Amino acid sequence: MSLRSPLSQARGLGSAKEGVGHWWMQRLSALALIPLALWFVFSIARYHVADYPTMMAWVHAPLVAVTLVLFFIAGFYHSALGVQVVIEDYVGNEALKIGGIALVKLAHFALAAASIFAVLKIAFGAP
Amino acid sequence: MAENTTASKSAQIAARPLSPFMLGPYYKFQLTSVLSFAHRLTGLGLSMGTVLIAIWVLAAAAGPWSYAQFAQVARSIPGEVLLFAWSWALLYHLCNGIRHLVWDTVHGFDLKNTYLGGYLVVALSLVLTAAVWIVAFAF
Numbered sequence A: 001m002s003l004r005s006p007l008s009q010a011r012g013l014g015s016a017k018e019g020v021g022h023w024w025m026q027r028l029s030a031l032a033l034i035p036l037a038l039w040f041v042f043s044i045a046r047y048h049v050a051d052y053p054t055m056m057a058w059v060h061a062p063l064v065a066v067t068l069v070l071f072f073i074a075g076f077y078h079s080a081l082g083v084q085v086v087i088e089d090y091v092g093n094e095a096l097k098i099g100g101i102a103l104v105k106l107a108h109f110a111l112a113a114a115s116i117f118a119v120l121k122i123a124f125g126a127p
Numbered sequence B: 001m002a003e004n005t006t007a008s009k010s011a012q013i014a015a016r017p018l019s020p021f022m023l024g025p026y027y028k029f030q031l032t033s034v035l036s037f038a039h040r041l042t043g044l045g046l047s048m049g050t051v052l053i054a055i056w057v058l059a060a061a062a063g064p065w066s067y068a069q070f071a072q073v074a075r076s077i078p079g080e081v082l083l084f085a086w087s088w089a090l091l092y093h094l095c096n097g098i099r100h101l102v103w104d105t106v107h108g109f110d111l112k113n114t115y116l117g118g119y120l121v122v123a124l125s126l127v128l129t130a131a132v133w134i135v136a137f138a139f
C-alpha cells in the first residue's frame, strides 16, 4: 500500500508529465488570443504595405506596442503548447520526443524574446 | 482447400489496401474529421508563420534598410498569396478554436450541432477573411 494520496499519485501524469496544467493553459491562451489575433490579422493586412515611417509611428503608439507584446506572449505560449501536443501524438521514441519538445520550447522562447524586444526597441526609441 | 495455404493467405494480405489507399474509395470523408484535421494543420501552419512575424518586427526594429528588404518580399505576389492564406488559416483556426472551447463546456456534442457548428465555422472564416482584407484596404 502506498502512503501517497490518490491525488498526489495522479498529479503530473500525462504524456509529458505535466498533468492538467498544459490543457488548461492551452484554453486560457486560446481565450486571450480571440481578441488579440483578430486585431493582429487586421493590423497585418493593413500595415504590411506601410512605409517605414508609418510602421515606426504605428508601433511607437503605447496602445499598439502593449497589444503587440500581449499578442506575442499569448501567441508564442499557445503555439509552443500546441506543437508539443502534436509531437507527443506522433513521435513514439521517448528520447526523440523529449528532445523535440525541448527544442520546440527553446525556439519559441527565443522567438518570443526577440519579437518582444523588437517591439520595445521601436516603442522606446525616438518617435 | 487452396484458400487456406500460407502462400495464398500472405498474397491476400499483401493485396489488402494500406491506409492511405483507404482514403476516398473505401473511407468516406466526413466534415467532422476533415475540420478536425484542418485545425491541427492550420495550427502547425500558424506556428511556422510566427517565425515570419518575428522577422517582420525584427526587420522594422533593425532600421529602414532591413525593413525595405522584408517589405519587398512581403509585397511580392508570392508574399501576398502567403499572407492571404495565413489570414484565412488564422481565422479558421480562431473560429474552430471557439468551437473547441464551446465543446469544453460540454455543449454541442450531438450530431446535429456538430455539423451545424462545422458549417458555421467554415462560412464564418471565409466571411471574416473577406471582411478583414476589404476593410484593411477600403478604409
Ligand code: HEM
Residues within 6 Å of the ligand: A026, A027, A030, A031, A033, A034, A037, A075, A076, A078, A079, A081, A082, A083, A085, A086, B039, B040, B041, B042, B043, B044, B046, B047, B048, B050, B093, B094, B095, B096, B097, B098, B100, B101
Ligand atoms: C498565433 C496564433 C495561433 C497559433 C500559432 C496556434 C497554434 C496551435 C497549435 C499548433 C495547436 C495544436 C493543434 C493540435 O493539437 O491539433 C493549437 C490548438 C488549439 N488552438 Fe491554436 N493557435 C493560434 C491561435 C488560436 C486562436 C486565436 C484560438 C481561439 C480560440 C485557438 C484555439 C485553439 C484550441 C482550442 C486548441 C486546442 C485544440 C485541441 O484540443 O485539439 N488558437 N493551436
